[in-house]
Amino acid sequence: MGQYTAPLRDMQFVLHELLGVDAELKAMPQHADVDADTINQVIEEAGKFCADVVFPLNQSGDREGCTYEGDGVVRAPKGFREAYQQYVEAGWPALACDPEFGGQGLPIVVNNALYEMLNSASQAWTMYPGLSHGAYEALHAHGTPELKQTYLPKLVSGEWTGTMCLTEPHCGTDLGILRSKAEPQADGSYRITGTKIFISAGEHDLADNIIHLVLARLPDAPQGTKGISLFVVPKFVPDASGNPGARNGIQCGAIEHKMGIHGNATCVMNLDGAQGWLVGEPNKGLNAMFVMMNAARLGVGAQGLGLTEVAYQNSLAYAKERLQMRALTGPKAPDQPADPIIVHPDVRRMLLTQKAYVEGGRAFAYWTALQIDRELSHPDESVRKQSADLVALLTPVIKAFLTDNAFTSTNEGMQVFGGHGYIAEWGMEQYVRDARINMIYEGTNTIQALDLLGRKILGDMGAKLKAFGKIVQAFVEEEGTNEAMQEFINPLADLGDKVQKLTMEIGMKAMGNADEVGAAAVPYLRVVGHLVFSYFWARMAKIALEKQGSGDKFYASKLATARFYFAKLQPETAAEIRKARAGAATLMALDADLF
Known part of the structure; x- marks a missing residue:
């Protein structure tokens, strides 16, 4: 059971009315011919494929x-291979890839819209082509000409898929202690030995070849991440x-049994003298x-966004059909x-929470994708640098804030x-498991x-954050005298001031005790996430106010959701700021053996 329809109206609103992608892309010679009609046609066809x-x-x-x-043999669920072949035949893997290697050369922001819909349709299936696109990007940026000619056309076409092999049984995020070894060979290749775990799409039967990007150490490598x-x-x-x-000497030894994304093979990969070639510098x-x-x-943020959308669609449809009690103000369906x-x-609070998080997340994610296009393709070096800094700053917010919101x-x-929510046939409990x-x-x-x-804000004395703050401040000043916008501008401006003060306070504390950063980081990210959402919801409210006279109910819905966001969700920041300011003392006071 369940349903999914691509949210084309809101996607087009974000792309064209909020972001003005036409004008943005015209400033980039590589994308100057991509117009609104082209974008709309692509996402409409993508929506049909996904649904x-x-x-x-x-x-x-x-x-x-x-x-x-x-x-070493792994089979994906029934129908996955056939759907992937249709995906390849339709040319979807090549959408935003370099034409030199067979790509269509469309902007990242369009590819981002495709992946939102794919993740709504099936996150587990989407991880196969999603990881392949990441492998393409890494090889495109750092591969030798020979490696690019060998592997990129096949990754671009989708004939071959890709993975990233980082994690080992004894280390996860701390890659500085990984043990996999790479021995140089006379022919310029390397023999790689080690074990990698949690490798998504590590083995399957969807494609003829799988290209693994593997981290390992050379014999004379220094310790830590520098080796x-x-x-x-x-x-x-x-x-x-x-x-x-x-x-080759790389093989799946087992697949992990997980709480979710069951349709994607999460593999233990054993390398026994596997032949590999260096990417980038030693x-x-x-x-x-x-x-x-x-x-x-960024892709995981899109996964969170996609799950939020499909969960919202299904809970909304159910809430409109499920009969239960009478309204407190009297019968609304007397028949x-x-x-x-x-x-x-x-029930409306729950639905509006989903709606506010998915529409705010879509605006944030698409805007960030557009910044990546500017970073890669804008002719002005200063614009490229500014966009690169914004993407670097907000990538962790995209990943964490959107996935936190998706789980909520x-x-x-x-x-x-209700009771049907945890019954598998309705599909909702799967979204919870996948989102977690x-x-x-x-x-x-x-x-x-x-x-x-620690790295993006305190590491550069707040320079990147100040750059985003200037964008927010410019909008606040532009709308500061617009009476109709005060209910959105005032809380946005207030939160911007509080983020600035909170950042300075944490920075001062951290000079004396580095644990202050670890104690404040998680609530701090929630606050910054809400600052970003507040900015985009205020901008969307402005458009809705200007167009509500058109009679289009879409704008009335957008305006009502903006008001809900500022009234019911943004106030979370007050508690998160207090948590961040509370510091490390109560966390670190208890000796480990007293827990």
Whole structure:
């Protein structure tokens, strides 16, 4: 059971009315010919593919899961391979890839919209092509010309898929202690030995070859993260014609049994003298891998966004149909034995929470994707630098805030269903399980918070944060005398001031005790996330106010959701600021043996 329809109206609102992508792309020679009609046609066709081909596999794939058949062989759930072949035949893997390697060269912001819909349709299925695109980006940025010619056309076409192999049994986020070894060979290749775990899409039957990007150490490598190198390790070594040749010494030893994303094979990968080739410079593999890791973190944010949308659609449909009790103010459906539960205030709170989080998240995610396009393609170097700084600042917020919100939203969606929410046939409990995983992998949300506060903000004395603050301040000043906007501008301006003061306070405390950063980081990220959402909800409210006279109910809905956000969700920041200011003392006072 369940349903999904691509939210095209809101996607087009964000792309065209909020972000003005037409004008933005015209300033980039690479994308100057991409107009609104082209974008709309692409996302409409993508929406059909997601709803008609991928979505029907979500529940069945979760029930069946992946199968380890022994000797390194893994089968994806029924229908996954056929859907992937349709995906490849339609050219979707090539959408935002370099035309030099067979790509269509469309903007990242369009690809981002595609992946939102794919994740709504089936996150587990989408992880196969999603990781492949990350492998493409890393090789495109750091591969030698020979590696690019060998692997990129196949990754772009989707004929081959990709993975990232980082985690080992004894180390997760702390990659500085990884043990996999790479021995140089006379022919310029390397023999790599080690074990990697939690490798999403590590083995499957969707494609003819799988290209693993593997972190390992050279024999003379220094200790820590400065001694890590990156290698491309194919499942089948390409032959002289570029086709899959000899079986390489990398093999799946088992698949993990997980709480969610059952349709994606999460593998233990054993490397026994596997042949690999260096990507980037020796001992600087983490820099190269960060291209894929950052892409993955933005991708996980898109997973959270997609799950929030599909959970909202289903809980909304259920709330309109499910009859339960009468409204407190009297019957609203007197011809029925009871009223639909959407009349009840707390059900509306749950639905509006989902709606506010998904629409705010869509604006944030698409805007960030547009910044990536500016970073990569804008002719003005200063614009590229500004956009790169904004993307660096907000990547951990995208990953953590959107996935935190997705877990909240899917839980609210399950609650709307009541007893049916935890019954598998309705599909809602699957979204909760899938959403919970997203808060952990690709760097836990605590790691994202530490990255935001410790590296991205305190690490440069707040320069990147101030740059975003100037964007917010410019909008506040522009609308400061607009009486109709005060209910949105005032809380936005107030939160901006509080973030500035909180940042300075934590920075001063951290000079005397570094634990203050760890104690404040998680609530601090929530506050910054709400600052970003407040900015976008205020901008969307402005558009809705200007167009509400059109009679289009879309704008009335947008305006009502903005008011709900500022009244019911943004006030969370008061408690989070108090938590951040409370410091490390109560956390660190208790000796470990007293727990």
